[in-house]
Amino acid sequence: MTWETVIGLETHVELATKTKIFCSCTTQFGGEPNTHCCPVCTGMPGALPVLNEKVLEFAVKAGLALNCQITRRCRFDRKNYFYPDLPKAYQISQLYLPICRDGAVSLSTPAGEKHIRIHELHMEEDAGKLVHDPWLDQTRADYNRCGVPLIEIVTEPDFRTADEVVAYLEHLRSTLQYLGVSDCKMQEGSLRCDVNLSVRPAGSAQLGTRTEMKNLSSFKAITRAIAYEARRQIELLEEGKPVVQQTRRWDENKDATFAMRSKENAQDYRYFPDPDLPQLFLSEAYLERLRREQPELSPAKAARYRRDWDLPPYDVQMLTSQKALADFFEQTVALGAPPKQASNWIMGQVLGALSARGLDSRDMPLTPRTLARLIQLVQSGRLNRNTAVKVFDAVFDSDADVDAYVKEHGLEQVCDAELVEDAVAQVLADHPKSVADYRSGKEKAFGFLVGQVMRRLKGQASPPAVHAALHSRLDK
Amino acid sequence: MEWSAYTALELGTAIKEGALSPAQAVQAGLDAAGRHTHLNSFITLAGTRALERAQQLRPGGAGAESPLYGVPMGVKDNICTKGIKTTCASMILGDFAPPYDAAAVERLNQAGAVCLGKLNMDEFAMGSTTETSYYGPVRNPWDPGRVPGGSSGGAAAAVAAGEIWYAIGSDTGGSIRQPAAFCGVTGMKPTYGAVSRYGLIAYASSLDQVGPIARSAADCAAVLDVIAGRDRRDSTSLEYAGPLLPRLTGEVRGMRIGLPGQCFGDGLNKEVRAAVLAAAEILKSRGARVEEFSMPMLDYGVPAYYIIACAEASSNLARFDGVKYGWRAEGCQDLTELYTKTRTQGFGPEVKRRILLGTFVLSAGYYDAYYKKALQAKALIKSAFDLAFQTYDLLLTPVTPTTAPKLGETLSDPLQMYLSDVYTVPVNLAGLPGLSMPCGFDSRGLPIGAQLIGPLLGDLPVLNAAHAFQLETDYHRRMPKGGDAL
Numbered sequence: 024m025t026w027e028t029v030i031g032l033e034t035h036v037e038l039a040t041k042t043k044i045f046c047s048c049t050t051q052f053g054g055e056p057n058t059h060c061c062p063v064c065t066g067m068p069g070a071l072p073v074l075n076e077k078v079l080e081f082a083v084k085a086g087l088a089l090n091c092q093i094t095r096r097c098r099f100d101r102k103n104y105f106y107p108d109l110p111k112a113y114q115i116s117q118l119y120l121p122i123c124r125d126g127a128v129s130l131s132t133p134a135g136e137k138h139i140r141i142h143e144l145h146m147e148e149d150a151g152k153l154v155h156d157p158w159l160d161q162t163r164a165d166y167n168r169c170g171v172p173l174i175e176i177v178t179e180p181d182f183r184t185a186d187e188v189v190a191y192l193e194h195l196r197s198t199l200q201y202l203g204v205s206d207c208k209m210q211e212g213s214l215r216c217d218v219n220l221s222v223r224p225a226g227s228a229q230l231g232t233r234t235e236m237k238n239l240s241s242f243k244a245i246t247r248a249i250a251y252e253a254r255r256q257i258e259l260l261e262e263g264k265p266v267v268q269q270t271r272r273w274d275e276n277k278d279a280t281f282a283m284r285s286k287e288n289a290q291d292y293r294y295f296p297d298p299d300l301p302q303l304f305l306s307e308a309y310l311e312r313l314r315r316e317q318p319e320l321s322p323a324k325a326a327r328y329r330r331d332w333d334l335p336p337y338d339v340q341m342l343t344s345q346k347a348l349a350d351f352f353e354q355t356v357a358l359g360a361p362p363k364q365a366s367n368w369i370m371g372q373v374l375g376a377l378s379a380r381g382l383d384s385r386d387m388p389l390t391p392r393t394l395a396r397l398i399q400l401v402q403s404g405r406l407n408r409n410t411a412v413k414v415f416d417a418v419f420d421s422d423a424d425v426d427a428y429v430k431e432h433g434l435e436q437v438c439d440a441e442l443v444e445d446a447v448a449q450v451l452a453d454h455p456k457s458v459a460d461y462r463s464g465k466e467k468a469f470g471f472l473v474g475q476v477m478r479r480l481k482g483q484a485s486p487p488a489v490h491a492a493l494h495s496r497l498d499k
Numbered sequence: 500m501e502w503s504a505y506t507a508l509e510l511g512t513a514i515k516e517g518a519l520s521p522a523q524a525v526q527a528g529l530d531a532a533g534r535h536t537h538l539n540s541f542i543t544l545a546g547t548r549a550l551e552r553a554q555q556l557r558p559g560g561a562g563a564e565s566p567l568y569g570v571p572m573g574v575k576d577n578i579c580t581k582g583i584k585t586t587c588a589s590m591i592l593g594d595f596a597p598p599y600d601a602a603a604v605e606r607l608n609q610a611g612a613v614c615l616g617k618l619n620m621d622e623f624a625m626g627s628t629t630e631t632s633y634y635g636p637v638r639n640p641w642d643p644g645r646v647p648g649g650s651s652g653g654a655a656a657a658v659a660a661g662e663i664w665y666a667i668g669s670d671t672g673g674s675i676r677q678p679a680a681f682c683g684v685t686g687m688k689p690t691y692g693a694v695s696r697y698g699l700i701a702y703a704s705s706l707d708q709v710g711p712i713a714r715s716a717a718d719c720a721a722v723l724d725v726i727a728g729r730d731r732r733d734s735t736s737l738e739y740a741g742p743l744l745p746r747l748t749g750e751v752r753g754m755r756i757g758l759p760g761q762c763f764g765d766g767l768n769k770e771v772r773a774a775v776l777a778a779a780e781i782l783k784s785r786g787a788r789v790e791e792f793s794m795p796m797l798d799y800g801v802p803a804y805y806i807i808a809c810a811e812a813s814s815n816l817a818r819f820d821g822v823k824y825g826w827r828a829e830g831c832q833d834l835t836e837l838y839t840k841t842r843t844q845g846f847g848p849e850v851k852r853r854i855l856l857g858t859f860v861l862s863a864g865y866y867d868a869y870y871k872k873a874l875q876a877k878a879l880i881k882s883a884f885d886l887a888f889q890t891y892d893l894l895l896t897p898v899t900p901t902t903a904p905k906l907g908e909t910l911s912d913p914l915q916m917y918l919s920d921v922y923t924v925p926v927n928l929a930g931l932p933g934l935s936m937p938c939g940f941d942s943r944g945l946p947i948g949a950q951l952i953g954p955l956l957g958d959l960p961v962l963n964a965a966h967a968f969q970l971e972t973d974y975h976r977r978m979p980k981g982g983d984a985l
Contacts, residue, residue: 062599066818068592069579069601069698073734103814103861105838112817164822293861295870298705298811301734 024261025225028253029233030182030218031142034195036174036205037149037213038081044148044172045072045115052211056154056165064170066111071299074099078172079122079303081204082146083313085174086123088198088320089141095305097122099146099297104290107164108151116175118294121145130190137187140179147173174204180219180230185249189242192216193344197321201346206385209241216245221266222256231256232266236280238273248273252280324349332362338370347384351391358395364402368394372412376419388420396425404485410434435483446479447492461497469493502527503661504978507570507718510664514569521553521569521613524664528571528615532662537643540657542576542634543584544616553613562611566721566744569611573663575654576617577624578709579698580604583614587700588622588632591845592825601698602733603667603709603726610725615663619653622847623816624674624702626650627919630910631849638906639681640979641945645903648678654712655682659979665713665722669699671706672804673898673923676935679712680898680948683937685965685975686712687719690956691930692737694723695730701815703808704735706927715975716936716965720744723958743959749967752786754960757891759794762922768901774939774947775897781971782895782964792890796883799876800925805917806860806873807928813857819845852913881929888954893964896922898935898948922950932958936965937974946974 043050046063062070086093097120101113126141149171155162176195182188196207196214207214216239221231236252239245256266269285319327321343328339343349348369355365373394377384397415400406406414406429418428429435450472451458460468476489502510502524513519519527529546549571556569574580577587579597581604586592600608607614621631629637629652637652639645640660647656651668655678658666668675670688679686687710694709701707711722720743727739758779763772779789821827821841828840846854860869887894900919909916926933931952938949949968953961969975 065823067597067599067824068585068587068595068700068818069597069696071697071733073732101814103817105817105820107822107834110818110823112820113814291863293814293858293863293866295810295814295861295866298703299701299734 026222026253026257026260027225027227028183028220028222028249029180029230030188030220030249031180031233032176032178032182032188032191033217033219033235034176034192035215036085036176036195036199036207038078038172038174039203039205040075040077040081040172042075042077043170044075044078044146045170048170050171054167056163056167059167060169064110065166066169072115072297074300074303075172078146080313081172081202082122082144082174083305083310084202084317085176085199085204086126086144087314087317088202089123089126089128089144089176091123091126091141091144093305093310094120094122094124096120096302097305098302099300100294101297102292102294104292106150107162108153108169110151110166110169114148114150115297115300116147117145119296128191128194130187130194132186132190134184134186137190139181139187139191142177142179144174144176147175149173180221185246188218188245188249192242192245194321197344197346201318201320203318215239218245218249218252220249220252220256222253222260231260232268234266234268234280235270236273237270237283238275240275244273244275247278248280251278255280321346321349328362334362334366338366341370341374342366345384347387351384351387354391355395355398358391360395360398361402364398365394368398368415372415376416380420388422389418390422393418393422393425400425400429404487405429405435407483407485410482442480443476443484443488443492446476446484447489447496450475450479451496458497469497501661503531504976505664506714507572507664508566508715508721511566511568511570511721515558517558521556521571522550524569525549525553525571525613525615528662528664531660532615532657535640535660535662538638538640538656538660539635540619540637540653540660540662541573541616542586542588542619542632542653545583545614546616548583549613549615556611556613560611562609565610565725567610567612567665567725569613570664571613571615572607573615573618573654573657573666574604575620575651575666575668577620577669577700577702578604578667579700580614580617583617585617585700586634587624588620588634589846589850590633590826591819591841593633595825597698599698601709602695602730604698606726606728607667612725618651618657618666618668620668621650621652621674622850623700623812624650624669624671625812625849625853627673627677627916628904628906628909629653629678630906631847633847636906639903639945641683642903642943645905645945646681646909648681648899648903650674650678651686651712652678655679655684655686658682658684658712658714661978665711665718667709667722667726668712669702669707669709670927671702671708671808672927673920675710675712676898676923676933676948676950677920679935680937680950681903681946683940683946683974683977683979684712684714685716685719685934685936685969686710687716687723687934687958687962688926688932689723689727689958690737690932691927692735693727693739693932693956693958695728695733695736697730697732701811703811704815705811706804706808708927715969716934716962717744717747717969719934720747720962720966737956740956740959743962746959747963747966749785749963749970751782751964751967754782754787754893754964755891756782756787756789756964757887757894758789758791759797759887759894759896760791761794761797762896763791766900766918766921767897768941770941771897771899771901771947774941775895775949778938778949778968779895781968785967785971787964789895792887794883794887796880797921797925800880800928801918801921803873803876803880804920804924804928805856806869807877809853809857810861810870810873811857813854813861816846816850816854821845849913877928880925884925884929884931884952884954888957892953892960893957894952896950896952898922898950902941902943902945902947926950926952931955932961934961934965936968937977938968938972939974
């Protein structure tokens with residue numbers, strides 16, 4: 024029998040607000056335990072939550088970008104459960120009236136266009152963190168993360184392959200970064216994804232029993248976990264055993280998922296509307312303002328790059344995949360670099376340098392001004408391309424002044440026609456055999472002569488100038 | 500006249516005129532408290548701190564423009580006071596000293612209030628007799644064999660006995676008005692949102708409201724003028740059109756007052772009924788128009804109230820788990836045991852009953868049948884009030900079906916206790932202002948209260964009608980024999 028894998032995603036994204044969702048404590052990552060808290064986020068008796076309006080704004084912006092319906096009257100609900108990292112013993116979330124519903128995104132995958140429906144997007148607060156001290160055999164609670172704002176984005180079970188899942192998450196990450204609502208750093212936990220997966224006989228319209236996988240901390244882990252879990256479920260079914268609806272934990276080291284809890288002992292969260300937070304009424308004017316403020320997102324940017332600058336599809340996709348990279352590119356072009364040149368440099372040297380250093384495009388040390396200047400020096404013939412690459416490598420980390428560096432290291436190309444002429448004359452005199460070879464039709468000899476001239480000029484000559492000078496003498 | 504027989508405003512004037520100093524006022528309160536320790540009205544008496552505070556107050560100092568400057572008062576023990584234990588009358592918060600002041604306390608401090616201590620109450624404000632307190636029951640100053648009402652029983656008893664000149668309490672289903680009625684003082688639950696709940700330890704957040712208990716309506720207005728108003732730390736707090744005190748004219752001519760028939764039927768003690776109807780006559784004699792009308796929705800108040808209040812309580816009280824503050828059970832082997840033991844031993848039986856009830860009505864499969872239905876009933880009660888206020892400016896009802904019962908009488912029958920909240924809970928469900936004022940005594944000499952209910956933000960007409968009544972009567976000036984004689 025052939026089996027079809029069916030996947031739905033629940034993605035938690037930490038919003039990039041400066042302060043927490045219900046108090047004015049900082050959201051900064053890290054910090055000494057329990058230093059980013061106050062009576063509100065630690066749930067002291069009598070303390071009350073007050074919504075940070077930036078959170079609402081960010082959630083709506085994300086919802087608009089994911090083509091969602093925005094709930095005009097929305098509110099918060101309490102999700103009740105006991106755990107030491109949750110000081111109020113309830114999480115303020117949204118169940119009954121989430122801020123956004125019924126969205127959709129289109130993805131381009133190697134297999135073609137894929138449509139993914141968004142079930143809902145809601146706002147909620149993060150919980151704290153428990154740190155176990157094995158030496159003292161004590162567990163300590165750190166409430167710094169309590170009240171950090173999150174949005175949870177829930178898709179319909181529309182994925183069939185891990186490639187589609189990764190394409191969706193890349194799209195989501197790019198979109199949220201473009202909006203500036205999250206930095207989406209998986210390694211810091213600001214983008215976390217739970218995978219709901221079931222399998223069914225190909226062609227069946229009915230959904231199989233699903234499991235939910237947690238602790239997926241990279242795209243690679245997600246891809247491997249999907250492969251593992253689909254295989255596990257298929258094997259069970261083929262042996263005539265049932266799949267148990269449960270939550271499973273992905274273990275990166277063991278390359279396998281393990282059961283955490285099953286549906287039978289699932290908690291009853293007793294959701295009910297939070298009486299401390301009044302209903303929110305979103306006006307048309309408010310939504311209109313946010314719609315107007317939406318930045319150009321990657322699909323629109325990509326279309327513009329193709330239309331205005333005729334860049335190849337692969338370049339366009341790479342350049343627009345991350346907002347920081349697209350911004351870098353556009354600024355470089357704005358400083359006068361020809362788009363194609365700028366794109367080539369970014370696709371080659373810039374991405375190479377970033378990946379060699381394990382850096383994200385947001386952490387780029389080089390400024391567009393420096394790259395634009397470098398490109399300009401090549402364009403004007405004052406640096407040849409090979410030297411320029413050396414200069415690039417030298418200034419990438421420090422963003423040093425290109426002109427000063429070139430001058431200091433005597434790298435400027437020899438454009439002085441007289442010097443080139445002299446060198447050419449000398450080389451032709453020194454290598455009569457090659458001259459003869461060339462004149463008798465051996466094209467290879469020309470390359471040799473070019474090389475000799477370049478050598479005389481210590482590699483600093485402009486190749487077109489050398490070519491021209493040689494031709495004018497040899498072709499007489 | 501003894502200082503303890505003064506109203507808060509009279510004492511404030513005496514302080515302003517130099518007839519006594521704030522420290523002398525504190526001493527008078529402490530002396531009265533010392534004579535009445537059997538009442539058990541305080542959980543924490545902060546005498547030394549109060550005297551130090553009173554000595555710092557100077558004529559013309561910050562807040563001196565307040566008519567209550569230097570007047571000693573008390574705070575119900577579910578309202579946070581920085582550095583002073585705030586126990587909610589529970590073992591589980593026995594050693595909890597909040598790191599901050601509640602918004603209402605903060606505003607009172609800025610107006611030169613002097614807090615004598617923290618007042619006894621039903622545990623977590625759950626009860627109508629102040630017998631569920633972990634720190635022992637409060638006794639009624641009019642008859643120490645009887646309860647003072649609850650949950651703000653300590654507040655009402657302390658004001659009645661002249662230990663303090665006013666108190667701030669909380670009212671979720673009648674917790675200010677009912678003890679005020681049983682103790683012969685004036686208590687007001689303002690419009691929901693009028694006073695910030697920041698720092699009030701929540702029982703049922705959508706119903707809880709902070710308000711004053713004092714001798715007179717004018718005192719209540721003066722306290723509200725200090726504590727009411729929008730606070731950005733409480734999203735449900737409202738802009739408040741004050742000040743109220745200067746606008747208390749006692750003018751009720753042409754005012755239309757409705758008497759809901761449902762509040763005068765079966766189950767109402769005859770003497771209470773007669774006293775409340777007599778109060779209506781007095782308002783009529785000052786020019787108000789009084790008539791009976793029907794409001795059948797009121798019958799759903801008690802069941803809707805107990806479902807909503809317990810549901811919210813089950814969530815609000817979940818944070819008391821022994822992990823972060825308060826009492827923690829010893830010798831636990833794992834987390835579940837820590838939670839179970841701490842909460843089983845730390846909460847009293849009435850609190851546990853309401854947590855269980857609330858947990859049940861929110862559970863999967865019961866939410867729609869109970870909680871959602873209760874919300875619908877709440878909405879219908881609200882519209883019934885809206886409709887009534889199209890015809891009437893105010894409503895007048897009894898506060899309680901009877902006068903104060905004996906200690907131990909109601910505790911054995913919680914359902915009977917819940918049913919006695921029938922006249923007060925609908926006001927909380929609708930978020931309206933409600934005031935309880937002394938309107939007579941029964942044949943045993945126990946105080947009787949009448950309740951005035953106003954439309955949303957109609958706190959001024961409520962207070963004004965009560966003020967008019969108190970201009971004509973002296974029930975609110977009478978002191979219990981157990982207190983200091985007039």
